[in-house]
Each structure stands twice: as structure tokens, then as C-alpha cells.
Amino acid sequence: MGVRWDLALGAWDLTADPDMPLSTSTVDALAAVVGAGGVLTEAEDLIPYSFDGTAALRQRPEAVVFPRTTAQVAECVRLAAAARIPIVTRGSGTGLSGGSIPTPGSLVLCLAQMDAILDLDPRNLTLRAQPGAITQRIDEAAARHGLFYPPDPGSMRISTIGGNVAENSGGLRGLKYGVTRDYVMGLEVVLPSGEIARFGNQCVKDVAGYSLKDLFVGSEGTLGIITEVLIKLVPRPAARRTMLALYDRIEDAAATVSAIVAAHIIPCTLEFLDRVTAVCVEDYAHVGLPTDCEAVLLMETDGHPAVVADEAAEMEALARQHGARDVRTARTEAEALQLAAARRNAFSALARKRPTTILEDVTVPRSELASMVRFIADTAVAFDLQIGTFGHMGDGNLHPTFLADERDKDEMHRVHEALEAIVKRTLELGGTITGEHGVGLAKKPWLRQQMGDASLGLMRQIKLALDPNNLLNPGKMFD
Numbered sequence: 001m002g003v004r005w006d007l008a009l010g011a012w013d014l015t016a017d018p019d020m021p022l023s024t025s026t027v028d029a030l031a032a033v034v035g036a037g038g039v040l041t042e043a044e045d046l047i048p049y050s051f052d053g054t055a056a057l058r059q060r061p062e063a064v065v066f067p068r069t070t071a072q073v074a075e076c077v078r079l080a081a082a083a084r085i086p087i088v089t090r091g092s093g094t095g096l097s098g099g100s101i102p103t104p105g106s107l108v109l110c111l112a113q114m115d116a117i118l119d120l121d122p123r124n125l126t127l128r129a130q131p132g133a134i135t136q137r138i139d140e141a142a143a144r145h146g147l148f149y150p151p152d153p154g155s156m157r158i159s160t161i162g163g164n165v166a167e168n169s170g171g172l173r174g175l176k177y178g179v180t181r182d183y184v185m186g187l188e189v190v191l192p193s194g195e196i197a198r199f200g201n202q203c204v205k206d207v208a209g210y211s212l213k214d215l216f217v218g219s220e221g222t223l224g225i226i227t228e229v230l231i232k233l234v235p236r237p238a239a240r241r242t243m244l245a246l247y248d249r250i251e252d253a254a255a256t257v258s259a260i261v262a263a264h265i266i267p268c269t270l271e272f273l274d275r276v277t278a279v280c281v282e283d284y285a286h287v288g289l290p291t292d293c294e295a296v297l298l299m300e301t302d303g304h305p306a307v308v309a310d311e312a313a314e315m316e317a318l319a320r321q322h323g324a325r326d327v328r329t330a331r332t333e334a335e336a337l338q339l340a341a342a343r344r345n346a347f348s349a350l351a352r353k354r355p356t357t358i359l360e361d362v363t364v365p366r367s368e369l370a371s372m373v374r375f376i377a378d379t380a381v382a383f384d385l386q387i388g389t390f391g392h393m394g395d396g397n398l399h400p401t402f403l404a405d406e407r408d409k410d411e412m413h414r415v416h417e418a419l420e421a422i423v424k425r426t427l428e429l430g431g432t433i434t435g436e437h438g439v440g441l442a443k444k445p446w447l448r449q450q451m452g453d454a455s456l457g458l459m460r461q462i463k464l465a466l467d468p469n470n471l472l473n474p475g476k477m478f479d
């Protein structure tokens with residue numbers, strides 16, 4: 001495909017034409033596969049598919065197609081391949097790295113209508129779903145059998161399981177339960193050739209051949225189109241305790257996290273809000289957060305009731321020993337949800353403040369957390385920017401969130417400079433440019449710096465082997 005992402009411009013280079021525009025005959029052939037109502041080509045219908053959750057990135061596709069079955073996906077891929085039209089797969093479009101932003105001249109394959117939960121097997125503790133199934137519905141289906149699907153991205157009420165697998169999404173419970181990859185047992189994938197391949201099965205142990213399903217987890221729509229997901233479920237924890245600890249110093253919140261882990265307690269949630277974020281959340285959700293503390297830690301433990309009670313008492317004591325000015329424990333489920341809402345509402349609360357919200361996603365080793373949070377706060381001052389930071393402190397995963405206005409060129413320039421400084425510092429501290437949102441377009445400029453030439457070269461060879469015509473999500477992750 002001819003169009004390239006220009007690293008210097010931070011935009012698509014539209015001087016290179018797409019190889020071939022979408023012809024009427026291809027549109028007709030796609031409509032014959034999915035039905036006339038399953039293809040959108042009118043400019044106004046394409047607008048909602050021109051952006052995702054990533055600020056300041058948009059590009060109109062040539063058409064949007066809504067397949068309902070794997071066979072339809074495969075046929076659409078064959079038609080697009082024959083016409084050399086790039087395909088950008090889309091779930092709910094909540095991505096935060098520009099992964100589902102259309103490549104110029106592309107066809108968006110939106111899998112939101114393939115949303116069935118196909119099977120829940122309580123004997124094998126597995127669930128099979130189409131890729132468009134909403135993450136929260138999967139956990140709700142599991143809950144009806146006393147089971148649990150732990151990965152809970154903040155977007156779980158709207159994100160799809162296909163998008164979660166493609167991004168290897170994390171969530172608030174990642175510290176104890178891991179991320180999406182840890183639950184994927186099998187995948188059905190339509191390859192760029194249009195072939196349908198299946199990887200994995202319901203067996204707990206399986207070492208037959210290369211672990212190819214793992215190649216597709218986190219592949220961001222660049223290697224294949226995930227059309228079915230087989231996931232592992234676990235028993236639902238019998239009890240949970242939720243607490244909020246409030247601090248006057250960020251370092252004390254970070255020290256509490258280290259002390260809890262050193263005490264061999266692995267809470268399901270250890271989430272952090274800085275003061276800028278806490279003020280916005282209180283203004284938005286009125287959950288009773290003080291607006292003068294420097295850091296808020298949301299702590300949750302779950303499991304057997306006796307263990308939960310012990311761990312909660314120990315976590316409270318450790319928080320107080322490490323300088324918490326107050327620790328609040330939820331007495332009821334409603335109170336627990338209210339405390340957790342303080343963290344879950346962070347993005348929405350910050351997004352109300354300025355027209356453009358740029359949610360970043362750096363991760364550092366936990367030992368470097370306090371230094372990284374402090375560096376981000378200093379960077380905000382140095383570049384005269386508003387940055388609210390929240391994140392999964394137990395995982396070392398921080399979301400510095402820039403509150404800006406994309407119409408203000410000078411401010412956006414400062415945002416990019418500040419982001420460059422934050423990414424540089426992250427890498428110096430042994431961290432990663434993305435802990436869960438993926439590379440897409442947003443983190444592409446820094447992938448080489450993190451991975452080095454040999455690793456990036458290997459990734460290119462894998463892409464070339466699977467997708468020699470660069471049909472799937474071209475220009476994402478790397479050129």
C-alpha cells in the first residue's frame with residue numbers, strides 16, 4: 001500500500017496515493033456478501049468510523065462493512081485482497097493508540113455485530129464468544145455461573161473482546177489476575193489470504209507446535225482478523241474489601257504499594273490518582289474525595305472471606321505506617337462501588353476540563369514509580385501544561401493525561417515536547433512506552449528506541465510472512 005505515516009509530521013503522508021481506490025464493483029461485491037444494509041459509503045455515515053478514543057487523530061475510510069459471520073469476514077478479506085484495498089479491523093473504536101483509525105483509502109471491517117456469546121462450559125471453565133461481544137457482558141455471563149472473567153479495562157462497558165485480545169488489554173485487576181493474554185485459550189483468525197485458521201483449544205496443557213495464538217494476542221489488527229475467542233474463566237471470589245487511602249505526599253503512596261507487595265500481599269487492585277485527577281473526579285462524580293491531598297490510592301483485596309479480612313487489616317495498617325492521612329473502608333457493596341468509581345471515572349472527569357484529552361500510557365518498574373510520578377508533575381510545570389496522572393500503581397502503569405486544546409498549535413507543540421521527555425525518562429528507567437494501550441499510530445515513533453533494530457526487524461519479517469501485501473492495518477505499529 002502506498003500511503004505512509006509520516007513520523008516528522010505525525011500524520012498520514014497523503015502525497016502517496018492509495019494503490020487503488022475502492023471501486024463500485026468492489027462495493028457491490030461486498031454488499032452481496034453482507035447484504036446492502038451492511039455496507040456504508042456515504043460521507044456522513046463514515047464520520048463515526050473516522051476516529052477512535054485517541055485524541056487529534058482522524059481519517060475517513062472509503063467504506064465500512066459489517067460482517068456477521070466468519071465466512072463473511074473471510075469473503076470480505078478475499079475481495080479486498082483482490083482489489084488491493086487495505087483493511088482496518090474495528091471493534092468498538094475505544095482504542096487509545098489510534099489502532100482503528102482508518103489508513104487512507106481503506107475499508108473498515110467493523111465486527112461490532114458479531115457479538116454473540118456462543119458457549120459457556122462450566123465443566124471446563126471456558127467461554128467462547130464472537131469478537132464483538134462486549135467485555136462486561138462476558139463477565140456478567142460468567143457471574144451467572146459463579147465464575148469470573150477478571151480483565152477489566154476501564155472501557156469494559158463498551159470495548160469488545162476482539163479489541164481486548166488485539167490490544168492485549170489490561171485493567172484495574174491486572175496486578176493479581178494478569179491481562180487479557182493470560183485468559184486466551186484459543187482463537188479463530190481470518191488470515192490476510194482469506195483462509196480461516198484455528199489456534200488453541202479447551203485443554204489446560206497444550207504444547208503442540210509454536211504457540212501461534214500468542215502471536216495474534218496484541219497484534220493490533222496487523223496480522224489477522226480475530227473472529228472467535230475461547231477464554232478461560234476462574235471461580236468468582238467470595239469476598240472483596242475496598243479501601244481508599246489519602247496521602248499528602250506521592251512518595252508515601254508509592255512506598256505503601258512497595259510495602260504491601262513486600263508483605264506478600266497481592267491485592268486485586270492498587271490504583272492511583274494524583275491531585276489534579278482527584279479534583280476533577282470530585283467535581284464530576286461527588287464521591288467525597290478531599291481535593292487537597294497529593295495522592296489517592298484505591299486498594300482492593302478479594303478471595304476467601306477470612307483471607308480478605310486479614311489482608312485488608314494489614315493493608316490499612318501499612319498505609320497508615322507509610323503516611324496515609326486517612327484510610328476509608330467501604331462497609332457495603334454500594335460504598336465499594338462508589339469508592340471504585342473514583343478511579344473508574346478518572347478519564348471521563350479529566351476529559352470534561354479541556355477540548356482535547358491525550359491519555360498516555362507509560363509503565364516503569366514499580367521501584368521507579370515515585371520518581372516517575374514526580375517527573376511527570378515537574379514536566380507539567382516545565383512545559384506550562386495541565387497533566388493529570390492516574391493509573392495502575394500496582395503494575396507500575398501510569399496514565400499521564402494531557403488536558404489541552406488541539407486548535408492551539410503552541411500548546412500542542414508543548415504537549416509533544418513534554419511527551420517526548422516523559423517517554424525518554426520512561427525508557428531511561430527501564431520502562432515501556434505502552435503498558436496496555438498498544439503502539440498503533442500514537443506510540444509508533446518510539447518503538448524502535450525501545451525494541452532495537454534486531455527485534456523490530458524480526459517483527460517486520462513476521463508481518464511480511466503473514467501479510468506480504470501489507471493488507472491488514474498498514475502503517476500501524478511500524479512502516
Ligand SMILES: Cc1cc2nc3c(=O)[nH]c(=O)nc-3n(C[C@H](O)[C@H](O)[C@H](O)COP(=O)(O)OP(=O)(O)OC[C@H]3O[C@@H](n4cnc5c(N)ncnc54)[C@H](O)[C@@H]3O)c2cc1C
Pocket residue numbers: 052053088089090091092093094095096098099100111131152153154155158159160161162163164165166167168169170171172220221222224225226227347348436437440473
Ligand atoms: C475510557 C477508556 C478507558 C480505557 N481503559 C483501558 C484500560 O483500563 N486498559 C486498557 O488496556 N485499555 C483501556 N482503554 C483502551 C481500549 O478500550 C482498549 O484498547 C480496548 O481493548 C479496545 O477495544 P475496542 O473494541 O474498542 O477495539 P478498537 O478500538 O476498535 O480496536 C483496537 C485495535 O484492535 C484491532 N482490532 C479490534 N478488533 C479486532 C479483531 N476482532 N481482530 C483483529 N484486530 C482487531 C483494531 O484494528 C485496533 O488496532 C480505555 C479506553 C477508554 C476510551
